Amino acid sequence: PKGVQVPHRAIVRLVINNGFADFNSQDRVAFASNPAFDASTLEVWAPLLNGGAVVVIEQDQVLSRQALREALLSQGVTVLWLTAGLFHQFADDLLPALRQLRYLMVGGDVLDPAVIARVLRDGAPQHLLNGYGPTEATTFSTTHEITQVGEGSIPIGKPIGNARCYVLDARQQLLPVGAVGELYIAGDGVALGYLGQPELTAERFLADPFNGGTMYRSGDLVCWQADGTLRYLGRADQQIKLRGFRIELGEIEARLGECPGVRDTAVVVREDEPGDKRLVAYFTGNAPAIAELHERLQGQLPDYMLPAAYMQLDELPLTANGKLDRRALPAPGREAVVSRAFEAPQGEIESALAAIWVEVLKVEQVGRHDHFFELGGHSLLAVSLIERMRKAGLNADVRVLFAQPTLAALAAAVGSGREVEVPVNRVPVDATQITPAMLSLIELDPASIERIVATVPGGAANVQEIYPLAPL
Template sequence: AERFLPDPFNGGTMYRSGDLVSWQADGTLRYLGRADQQIKLRGFRIELGEIEARLGECPGVRDAAVIVREDAPGDKRLVAYFTGEIPAIGELHERLQGVLPDYMLPSAYVRLEALPLTANGKLDRRALPQPGSEAVVSRAFEAPQGEVETALAAIWAEVLKVEQVGRHDHFFELGGHSLLAVSLVERMRKAGLAADVRVLFAQPTLAALAAAVGSGREVKVPANRVPHDATRITPEMLSLIDLDQASIDRIVASVPGGAANVQEIYPLAPLQEGILYHHLSAEQGDPYLLQSRLAFDSLERLLNWAAALQQVIDRHDILRTSVVWEGLAEPVQVVWRQADLALSKVTGLGEASVIEQLLARFDARQQRLDLTRAPLLRLVYAEDPRQGEWVALLQFHHLTLDHAAMAVVGEEMQVLLDGRGATLPAAVPYRNYLAQVCLGDDQASHEAFFRAQLGDVEEPTLPFGLADVQGDGGRVEHAALRLPDALAQGLRELARQRGVSVASLVHLAWARVVGVLAGRRDVVFGTVLMGRLQAGEGADRALGMFINTLPLRVDTALPVEQAVRVTHQRLSALLGHEHAPLALAQRCSGVAASAPLFSALLNYRHSAEAARDGEGIWQGVRLLGGEERSNYPLTLSVDDLGEGFSLSVLAAEGLPAAQVGTWMVNTLGQLLQALERAPGQGLDHLPMLDDEALRQVVEGFNATTVNYPQGHTVHALVEAQAPEALAVVQGEVSLSHGELNQRANR
C-alpha cells in the first residue's frame, strides 16, 4: 500500500520509487536525487541518514552530513562532513568501523566550522567543499593499542605467518582467506575474544575487529538431555527440536537397539534438507553418494585401515547419524550410540580391471545407501591378483561429510594408524553447529538481505539455456586442468595489493564466463560457502555437513576495478548469512517459483593439505582417485592448493567441459591484465577466448558464411558448426541475432 499507488495519469498502478525527478517539456524525466537519501553504491543500497546518525553519536561531533562524490566517471565515494572538535579523523573512522559495514564507511572526513545552508535553512549539499588530501583515511603502520589489540595482533601473526601486525593492517592484504578466518575465529574464541565474524570480512582491519570483540552472535549450546541409560526418549529430553511422543516413538523404532542406542535427535541443517530432497526425487541412484578408490598392499593393511576408520566413526556423532522422514512433519537426524561400518568382501570378479568391476557393481548412478541406517559409509573390497594388492571402494554420503570434514577424517586416521590415538583432542559434536543454526538464526535478517540483493532480479541466469537443477548427478562431462604458475602468482599478488581474497577474483571471472554463456550482464550463480565461520566452538576441526549454497549477484557491466570491490563486498556480506536456506534466497528474488534462480555453481575450496599425492598419505595405501558429482548442469570447483590452483569442471552431457575450463583460465588471465593495465575497462569487454579461438570465431566462421545462401542465419550456422560457440559469439561480439545475421548475409 505504501509503494504501489493508483496511477492518476494512465489508470492501473504505479510504483513509488523514492526518486526525485522533474518532467521536462519534451517528455523526458530529469533526475534530481533521492527523496529518502537512499543511494546505490558499489551494488549496495545505502541510507545516508543512517551514516549521519552514527557519525552524530561520536563524541565531539555536533552536526554531520554525508554525501556521495563522483570525482571521475564510475569512481564514487562517501564523504563525511561534520562540525565540532575531535582529535583526528582516524578516531572517527575507527569508531564508525565498530557500528557500520565496510561499504558504508566514508573514505574522507572534512571538519567545517558550520554546515552550509540554503536560504530556507536546509543543508546545502551542493555547497559542501571538495575534501583535501588531509581528509582521506590512510593506513600507515601503527602499533596495536590496549590488551585486546595486542592479543589479536599476536593471533594474526601466528595465523598469517607474519612477523608484525599493525592496528590498521588488513587481513586480506596480509594473505588471509576464508579458511584462515575459521582458524582465526577459533583461536580468538580460545583466548576469550568472541566477535561477530562478519566484522572480519566487512571491516578487515585489526582495530575494527578489536572494536567488535564481545559483539558476537553465538548462542549458548544447550546440553543434550538424553540420559545414557534411557529406556524411552521423551519430548523434554530433546533440547534442539520439539517433537511429540508419537513422532519420537516412530523415530526410535527405526534404530537397532531402540532407545538404548539413541544418543540424540535434532533437525537437519539447511543444505542437508536440500540433499535429502534430491535423494528422494532421484528416480535411481543418488547424486550425493560419493566414493573414493583405494589400493592396499595386503589384506591385513586394509583391515587395519578399516579398523581406524571405525575408531573415527566411534569418535564423531555425525558419522553415527541416520536420517528419518517417513510419517514425520519434518525430517530429523538421529545420532546412534553404536554404528558399525559396513565392510563387504566381493568375490567372483575377473582378474582384469578389478577396481573398474567394483565401480560398475556399486555404481552410485544405479544404487543408493539406506539413509535410515548409520553410518552412511560403506567399504567394499576385492583382491586384485594381477597387481598383487587389494582394491577397495569407500562410499560415503554428502549428508554427513563435506570436503573439509573428509580432510579431518584423513588426518585422524593417520594419527590412529601411527598409534598416537591418545593425542587426539576430544571430538567436536555436530550439535554445536546445529544449535547455532536452530537457535541463533535470524530468518527476518536473511530475508531482508536477500530481498535487497535479489528483489529486482526477474530472469534466471541459465548457461546454455539449461534450467534442470534437479538432475541425478550422472551423465556428466568432466575436465580437470591447472592454472599456469605465473597466472596463479599474479592473482595472489594482485589480491594482496587490492586487499581482497583470491576467491573474489575467481568469482568475478566465473561471473564473466557464466554471463557470456547465459547471454546476461546481470549474472547470478550459486557459490558454496564453508558454513564454519559461525558454526560455534571447535568448528575448524568438526566433522559434518557445514557447507551451504547461496546466490551471488555480479554486474558484469561494471569497470573491472569497481567490480572487484563490489564482488568482494558482496561475498563478505553473504558470509553473515551462510546458514540461510537457498529456498528462502530464491523466494526473495523476482524469478518465478517454477524456475531456478541460477543453474551454474562455483565451489572455491582451500585444499592445501589435501593436495599431497596419494602415495604416502597412509603407509601401504594408494589413493586411486575419487568421483565428484553435481545436480547442477554446470559446476566449477577451484582448489586453492596454497601456491597453485587446480580447476575441475562438471558439465551436463553434451556440454564442452574442457572448453569451459579453458575459457575460465583465459578470463582469469584477461582479468589480471585488465586490473594491471586498464582498471577502468568494463568487465563485459574482457574476451574469454584465447587468440586462436577468437580468430576462429571472427574470421573462420565469417569466412564460411559465403558458402551459405542468402537468408541463412548466423544462429543456425554456428549451431551447425559448433553448438557450444553460439553463446560465445553473442557474448563476445555483443550483437543481437538480427545484427549478426545482417553482417553474415552482407
C-alpha cells in the first residue's frame, strides 16, 4: 500500500465551496467507509467542517442490505457515499432510504445505467452524483449530477471547485474534444506525494506546465464531451484490446444489465489458457438461459464484443472497500460457454472438422450446429483453423468460415466448389533468378525484374509471390 500525503487544504476544498454539494449544519452524513479508504475524508469532514453530524455505521451493518437500510432510515441520514459495487448490489433494497437523502454520491468504478435508471424512477434522492477521483487528488476531482440516463456510459462530469483537469496525449499536449487521452489532475486537491517513495512521487506528480503548481498523472483514459463533461474510458495501463479491437467493457456490462432479470454485471477479459483471451460475463439475478442472453446481445453489439462465456453468481465479489473484486471472479466452466443444442457430427467431413475445432478452440466437444465464434473463435484462431484444415486435406478459406461459421455449414462448403483453391507458388524457395513466367499478377520484362530484385537484400532468394497467400 502507498501512503498518500494529503494536506489540510485538499480536504477543505473537498467539503467547503466545492461546487458540487452544499453541505450544511442540518446534514447527517453516514460514516460507512473503511477509515483507511479515502472516501472517509468526505464522510468525516463534510459534516464536521460544516456544523453537521457524523452518523457512524458499523461494518456489519454496511454489509447487510436490511441493516443498512434500517440504519439510514432510523438515523435520518441525509448524505450517503457508496462505492459503485455496493450501490449496484444494494440499490433496489435501499430505495426507501435513498428517497430521504439530500445527496447520494456513488463512484469508485463505472456505474451501471440500468441501476441508475431504477433509482431515478423508484427512489430518487434530491441529488444523485457520480463522483470520480483518485486518492492522490483527495477523493473527488470531478462530479456529475445525474438527472436522467441517456445512451452510453454515465460521464464522470466536470472538475469540482479549485480543481483542474487536462486530457493529454503521450507528449503531454492538450487534446481537443472527443480525442482520447490520459487524465492529469491539478489544483488544491493534489496530494504532496507518496510517503517515503520519492521515485514514485516524481513519476506520478509532475509540474503543471499550463497553470503552475503540481499535476497528478492519473493513468485513466478519458475524453472531453461536447457538453464540457469528461467520459471515463478505462485505465491507460490496462487498455482492453482484444484481437485488434479496442473494447469498452462498460458498454457490454450496460447492455447485459438491460436484459430482463439481470441485476448486477461484470465483464472481464480472461486468459485461463496462455494466449487464449476471452470475454467472460458475470451477472446476478433471475436471468434467462445463457443462449437467450447471448442472442439478445447479438442484436446490440458487434461480434468482437460478445462474451464467449456467461456465469451466473449469487453475488459479485467485493473488496473490503466495497469495490468489485475482479480477481475473485471464478473461471468459467464448460456449462458457462455459449453453445447450442448438441447434435453429433455426421459424416466424415463433419467428424474431421469437429476434431480440429476441439483442438483449436480447446473445448470438450463440438456439435454440428455449434458456431465457431460463439465457442470463443476469433480471427487469429480462424487462420489457425484454416491452416489445420488444409493439412488435413480440407480446402477452405477464412471467407468461407465467416460466411458459414457453424460446423455443418462449413463442412457442406468444403468440397462444394465454394472454397478458394490455393494457387501454386511459382517462385521456388531456392530461386536464384526471377523470370516473367513466375509472376502471376503482373507482367514485367527481365530487365525490370532485375532492377527490382537488385533492391532486395539477399536478391532472388528473398523474393516470394504474394498471390498464394491471398485466400487467408
